[in-house]
Amino acid sequence: MSKGEETKQKILQQALMLFSVKGYEETSLKDIATSVNIKAPSIYAYFKSKESLFENVIDVVMDEYLFFIRSQADTDVSLPTEKQLYTLMDNLNKYFYKQNLGLFIKRYGLVPPEKFRDYLLHKYNESEREIRKLLYDILESSSKPYKSDLDTVVTSFICVLDGLFTYLVNYSEQEYEQRLKAAWEVYWQGITTS
Template sequence: MDTKSKIREVALKLFADKGYEQTSLSTIASEVGIKTPSIYAFFKSKEDLFLTISEEVFIHHYEYIRMVSDDLNNETAERKLLTILEEMYNYHLKEETKTNFYRRFMMFSPEGLDGPIKEAFIKSDVLLSSILSEIFTQAIEQNEVRPLEADKLINSYLCLMDGLFLQLFYYSKEPEALERRLRSNWEIYWAGIKKEASVQLKELF
């Protein structure tokens, strides 16, 4: 692993574990095995290093979902959407450091950096929405889901995803509990958007 990659790897873990304010460049340098000034050959400042990692964390999550989606080209919309939720769980359980970083700094952004962090999040959110737009557009054309506005379908799914992500915070050590929550939420969600959804539900939109 080259020095720049090692700096990013060490900084990611320290930021995730200790927070932004409690992580110094000297600590990062010590963990990497270099002198502190050497970091400036790759990053302008601690802020630059932190924001670089932030964007990488968000984009890495998107790229994983894109890979999952691409492997499901011939599946139904129901299978695609459920699998993405399942793989979101798998991703966050497997990528513990990235998940801790994501959770910490989405909830408690360092002072003065909330704007750039939000921009990085929105960028990845737009990319994720593009994947969902493809799925929902095709699903409507193939009469798998009700012909609702794409934005409504995407936003509702993202809210479901965000809610399940929060459950990971409380039940990461209880896989059976996580599975039950995913299944029950998914069943209700899918019942609301599939083509055969009841007339009564339509009135909610």
């Protein structure tokens, strides 16, 4: 990687961190530059505007997220369905707790700024579709009968996932664990015939 490319990547990483923690308007180009040890105008050697930089960060975050979601397709199909579904839900949430990506997606996916609204929601919907695909794969390869039709089972899963997502950052990982446990217990009882 060339020196210039290296700097560009550093800018993207620091911008991701600052945009996630402080927000778009609250983060100045000077903030970003300082954390990369360059001067603010130098950023324009790599990005044509603050907006453009932000859009690049969106791509980094969402591409990485989509890659992670798709990597979850490798779960062991011999495992019981419950285990597969639970692991998926937990992994998706754990992913958010581990890095700034989760905070970024929460901040800009849930309340997208006007300027980037369409772009963000498009990416956000794409990730939901990918998760739905994973769910259909798991559910269809299972012989278990479900109390509700597949669409309902899947949509409901997404809703619980989004609910847990809400607790990111505001609550400790321990509090999250408790809520996951409760939500999962009811969800699983709700879709299976006992």
